[in-house]
Amino acid sequence: MENAASLNRLELLQVADAVAREKVIDRDIVLEAMEEAVQKAARAKYGHENDIRANIDRGTGEIRLARVREVVEEVENEATQITPADAQFQLEGAAVGDFLIEPLPPIDFGRIAAQTAKQVIVQKVREAERERQYEEYKDRVGEVVNGIVKRVEYGNVTVDLGKADAVVRRDEMLPRESFRQGDRIRAYIYDVRPEPRGPQIFLSRSHPQFMSKLFGQEVPEIYDGIIEVKAVARDPGSRAKIAVLSADSSIDPVGACVGMRGSRVQAVVNELQGEKIDIIQWSPDQASFIVNALAPAEVAKVVLDEDANRIEVVVPDDQLSLAIGRRGQNVRLASQLSGWDIDILTEDEESNRRQAEFTDRTQIFMNALDVDETIAQLLAAEGFTSIEDVMYVDVAEIAEIEGFDEEIATELSRRAQEFVEASNAEMEAKRVELGISDDIVNLGAFTPAMIVALGEAGVKELDDLADLAGDELTNSEDGILRDFDLKLENANEIIMAARAHWFDEEESEAESGAETDGDVEGSEAEVPAS
Template sequence: MESATSLNRLELLQVADAVAREKSIDRDIVLEAMEEAIQKAARAKYGHENEIRAEIDRKTGEIRLARLLEVVDEIEEDAIQITIDEAKARHPAAQVGDFISEPLPPIDFGRIAAQTAKQVIVQKVRDAERERQYEEYKDRIGEVVNGFVKRVEYGNITVDLGRAEAIVRRDELLPRESFRQSDRIRAYIYDVRREQRGPQIFLSRTHPTFMAKLFGQEVPEIYDHIIEIKAVARDPGSRAKIAVLSNDSSIDPVGACVGMRGSRVQAVVNELQGEKIDIIQWSPDPATFIVNALAPAEVSKVVLDEETRRIEVVVPDEQLSLAIGRRGQNVRLASQLTGWDIDILTEEEESDRRQLEFRERSQHFIDTLNVDEVIAQLLVTEGFSRVEEVAFVEASEVADIEGFDEDLAEELVQRAREYVDGVNTAYEERRVELGVSDEVAAIEALTPAMLVALGEAGVKTLDDLGDLAGDELVNAQDGILREHGLGEDEANDIIMAARAHWFDDEDEATVEAGAKEADEQSVRPE
């Protein structure tokens, strides 16, 4: 860097303008960096103990140096303080605590001072450039950008975006994908963070949203919000599923995304190194959506469990391998796309399981109601699965079963009620034996069987029950009442019922405290 004295004033401003343009930062930031560099060099000349300020005139480029002195009653440090008397002699209005400025002659930069000044300016400009990059890109998370490969290190790619640098980590690249220096690359900004070495812009080519954005660029209807992308699931570089919905009934969303002779989807496939893409019609009905998501496999039957978000899908025997996909890929992507856990059965497996359930339920009625096989099977066929269901139904409903009369129906309901009463009595005795309190037993939603399950888990008082979370009661793996068909909302209601006395106790304590305070005031002497 040339010495400051050899730069005429306008050249200084021209240098600042050139640097500001090249780095895309504010001219004032460059000039402030120059001022700081001159201050540092001036301190080296006049002494580091001095408080020196440099100012560059923004219009003429003139450099002014001054020493700042604090006005004090008694001087402790000569270099940065001045007495009130001396200050008043220079500035009659000076007061203790003020700072006055003492002009200094301009300095001639030596080689070392000039080098130091250059380092300060370079560092400040670099910091300003980093801050500009962060501010520019922090709001661009979610965009797709184009750039050139600047360098490749250990599989990680540094990308030149023109006004910033970004990084694509190896695990954010598609398998078997390789880039060389100067290659063009398109990727998705998924994060921008401030880090010690400057802002880091993280790009991805495996992110599900990258595929959605690519479709947005290829399909005008998506850009115009006529077609919505509702969900994307990817096995990067291998296969993907994308669910689309049309807001215009006259436009087929799948056809629009595929394009004429597959031209639109093919453009995305080419960008993603041949990744196979299934485009699926989205549906608000979970069963329809899941059936669509399992394409190309055909589905013959579905059974949903809304509570656990699980669905059982029955497919023809010859469609099983297609539905599951290679290494479970098809069903895994369908599960990611829909947000449901999917169990796949063949028609033969489902038929075998249904027959087993039918036999088990029939045997249950034979054992508990002491009836023959025909009557038990008729009850199961009619939809009864447990003795409790027979016990708490009107006898007339049982009599409506073909082959039953009123006397038989009355007898069956009576036997069912006697059986349930006997079981409940046994449960009640066991509940008392386990020490489960009467207050817990008084909670309406808890059956005798549930009370025994709670007692065997050590939950015996209202406080024990109130301390639990709903998940601890109904969790599929280890919930205390997981076998009793409770939903999470019902479990939470039971726990809130157990906690009700906590709030009653608080109200009583408040009332007692108020009464005590009133008594004290009534006996307090005036």
């Protein structure tokens, strides 16, 4: 810009065209930047308090300068305002609200002015370039791109994508992976953000979807949509599991991903620096899918708890280490892949635990129902887990248990009812002693024992309960009702019911406020009539 003074009109337009082509931005944006630069230089000459506008003719390149003042009734700033009387000398019929435009002679750029103009233009062009980059890449999140390593700083890699720069942070690289300037790199765009210093394009080589996209490039059936990648779990640089499903029953999804002699999966493994990949057949049956996900370990039995989203997997003793994997890697990846919490037990551990649970239930029945061990064991063996079960189950159903008759069943049901009623009476007395509000009882969502547990934790009024979050009731470590079979979904519903009176109060206040407004308006209307 040092020679801006010597630029003729045609050269000015040629420079604008050249910059627009080089930076791949609109020519008008460059010319607007030039206009702003000229305005800045003109204000430095004529005074910064003046409102000076510059215009570059898009056809001829001619620069026109003008001073703009607003016509106002009372002048507060003489540099930007003028009265209608003074404006009449230059603009006949000038009225308040009009703008008076006075042409100014063109200025010659000095060295300082030219340098300032250059900085303005460079800044404006840079901003336009950043905006273009953001617009181009914001919708490309989820793509795999190739680039050249531009520089490496503190483990973070800056990548030249051709039209923009991107960054691979150190924690998004594969372990023990290093790049040098000039290396080619392939990565996954996981985020694009507009930041003050320009759009930040974030790349990753450790993201699970990077592996999914690589398989899409290597396996035509995935690209064509015949095979779908249902889930991916990765321990970057070490091991991964990918679950696939075929829409065509004649095509084996696992075989298609492995390829002839493992050529397809090997291409992905090579890109990921030798990361071991287990390809698994996805199944809508969660138990079957989790058994597949734990491969290569063999599974003897699975028990699902859908409410808690947990699954208990029983494996032979010699398969335990294989199922868990080194540092828990195999079970951790299987859990990530399936979305279930997985507990792994050996057959001996499961047997011992079942026996302990059976013994505990037997003891509960012996103590609460005052029966001998044989009867208590029969109840436990039939699947009864609590005294409430015995009370609520039909007498005829209990009588059908081998070794029982109707007389024994009736007596057991009576004793169970007596025990539950006595227990409830004891809990009711505790509730009153703790000072727990009837409002909590009236929700009808808690057993007496649960209400006492709430009171002992300081939850005694409806507002105390309404202030809680669902997991504060159900959390397995410190939840107030962790010892009771309360699901998080149910806990959230109960808390919302406890908050209902808040909304009722707000509506009542709003209605009373509206009535008060109506009374005021009515009294004002009556005054003139009187």
